[in-house]
Amino acid sequence: MxxxxxxxxxxFGRLSWESIPWHEPILLVTFIVAGLGGFALLSAMTYYRLWGSLWRDWITSIDHKKIGIMYIVFGLVMMMRGFTDALMMRAQQAMAFGDSTGFLPAHHYDQIFTAHGVIM
Incomplete structure (x- = not known):
């Protein structure tokens, strides 16, 4: 059977190597940096044996102070993401005049605009 x-x-479904945006350096560098940063974080947590403590003391905690700290940290991370999106949108608008189309492809700008609106 x-x-x-x-x-x-x-x-993977219909996802293939052709789906990777090799021709768009901004997206490619972003994917590489995010992947390396995530790998470094996971490696450091494994090396210092923080998985048990993270799970036991933070993720499954019912302590309202720890929940508040996690909420604030997540809010700050999302604020930085929204701020970065806003900077990219403003830079695109500042550079896209006359014959110039700016530094972002149109569909990438649409994705950033939508993600920024959802985060805000």
Whole structure:
């Protein structure tokens, strides 16, 4: 019964190597930096054995002070994301005049505009 199932198709669906935006350096560098940052964070947490403490003392905590701290940290992270989106949108508007289309492709600007609105 399981002989005809393609595991790659099951996991990735229609996602392929052609879906990676090799021709857009802003997106590519962002993906690489985010991936390396996430890998460094996960590696540091594993090296210093912080997974148990994070799960036990923070994620499953019912202490209202810790929940408040997590809420504030998450709010600050989202504020920085919204601020970065706003800077990118303003820079795009400042650079897109005359024959210049700015530094962002149109569909990327649309995505940033939508994400900024959702975050705010």
């Amino acid at each position: 399981l002989d005809h199932i393609d595991l790659g198709k099951l996991i």
